Amino acid sequence: MSAHAPASASPWRQPAQVWAVAFACVVAFMGIGLVDPILPAIAGSLQATPVQTELLFTSYLVVTGLAMLVTSWISSRIGAKATLLTGLALIVVFALLCALSGSVDAIIGFRAGWGLGNALFISTALATIVGAAAGGSGAAIVLYEAALGLGIAIGPLLGGLLGEVSWRGPFFGVVVLMAIAFVAVAVLLRGPFERRVPVPFSAPFKALRIPALAVLAVVALFYNIGFFVLLAFSPFPLGFSAMGIGLTFFGWGVALAITSVWVAPWLLRFWRRTTVMLVVLPLLAIDLVVAGILVASQLALVVCIIVGGLLLGIMNTVLTESVMESTDLPRSVASSSYSAVRFLGGAAAPPIAAALWHAFGPTVPYVFAGASVIVATAALAIGRRALSRVDEHESDAEEIGAAVLVGDAA
Known part of the structure; x- marks a missing residue:
């Protein structure tokens, strides 16, 4: 998306405060996949069932989603820097408590606190970078996207490396990195880069009454089931070590980053947003069903996971960008409402997938995920008339960057 940035603006020549927030973004996005490689190890070491282990995602996502409803209200009153620091501090504390825990139930509870910190941080990070960056919003978005892609790709790899030592390793890794990020933001982030415009507490709740936003929230709810079955359930049938x-x-993270940053904007040059989604969603459903059919083959499952990453990257960007354009509401309000609903799908998917696996075998969870994505496709097709505004508005660089932020920070 560098095409959106002014030709003379370099995204790499930024003040120290921008680099501080960008580094924190890298670490925050690493946290998305950091726990994935150690799920089987946690289940084995703490004598937890797969359903219990998958609740590590559920508690995190439920609290993240609910907290999203109030983050815009909080940040509009205490300011961006205070919101960022509060979020980072909560992540440090609860990641440390996870690392020191002796039971899976304790980790599930502490992951909920981690989700609160993550919601505060990710809801504020992009606005902070855009407000403080040199070279305009286009250069800021390129820098942000680089941090996003780096974090999403490195997270599972670092989780695998540290997980080979102990399942506690990735949690301690998050503590150290987030503590460094906290100090960097506290020391370096300064200056008049933000405008506080108070947001009513009720705004995100009222937003869901708008038909276009409601349609997209339903689509996201069922789409996220497919997303998190692929992400959170797949480590179990893969049968690999933490490093594997x-x-x-x-590979999944690299694929997702590439398509979210470059492929999605390229497709939108030729197709409307709803058209892109109506093409990609059925392809994702097919990929999930094929993963279920070929689940006994490790190579085939790896290929399906990486192909899924390619499709998820496109969907994350286009779907969340559509949310940004669906109403006249401030973007923070629209994204908060939408995120709260879609995270419910992400929260429900991992334990349901594990229960289906235990009852019917490893194929059924993927078929369930594929069926959920088909429901998302049907909801989009039925509600498409309410989305005419989404297809008419052409986004600028900041809007596309905001879509990548909220879409991939899930």
Whole structure:
């Protein structure tokens, strides 16, 4: 998306405060996949069932989603820097508590606190970078996207490396990196880069009454089931070590980053947003069903995971960008409402997938995920008339960057 940035603006010549937030973004996005490689190890070491282990994602996503409803209200009152620091501090504390825990139930609870910190941080990070960056919003978005891609790709790899030592390793890794990020933001982030415009507490709740936003929230709810079955359930049937799972999802993260940053904007030059989604969603459903059919083959499952990453990257960007354009509401309000609903799908998917695996075998969870994505496709097709505004508005660089932020920070 560098095409959106002014030709003379270099995204790499930024003040120290921008680099501080960008580094924190890298670490935050690493946290998305950091836990993935150690799920089987946690289940074995703490004598937890797969369903219990998958609740590590559920508690995190439920709290993240619910907190998204109030983050815009909080940040509009205490300011961006205070919101960022509060989020980072919560992640440090709860990641440390996870690392020191002796039971899976304790980790599930502490992951909920981690989700609160993550919601505060990711809801504020892009606005902070755009407000403080030199060279305009286009250069800021390129820098942000680089941090995003780096974090999503490295997270599973680092999780695999540290997970080979102990399942506690990735949690301690997050503590150290987030503590460094906290100090960097506290020391370096300064200056008049933000405008506080108070947001009513009720705004995200009222936003869901708008038909276009409601349609997209339903689509996201069922789409996210497919996303998190692929991400959170796949480590179990893969049967790899922590390092093997980390390498697999490193490939997934690279694929997702490439398509979210470059392929999605390229497709939108030729197709409307709803058209892109109506093409990609059925392809994702097919990929999930094929993964279920070929689940006994490790190579085939790895290929399906990486192909899924390619499709998920496109969907994340286009779907969340559509949310940004669906109403006249501030973007923070629209994305908060939408994120709260879609995270419910992500929260429900991992334990349901594990329960289906236990009852019917490893194929059924992927078929369930594929069926959920088909429901998302049907909801989009039925509600397409309410989305005419989404297809008419052409985004600028900041809007596309905001879509990548909220879409890939899930």
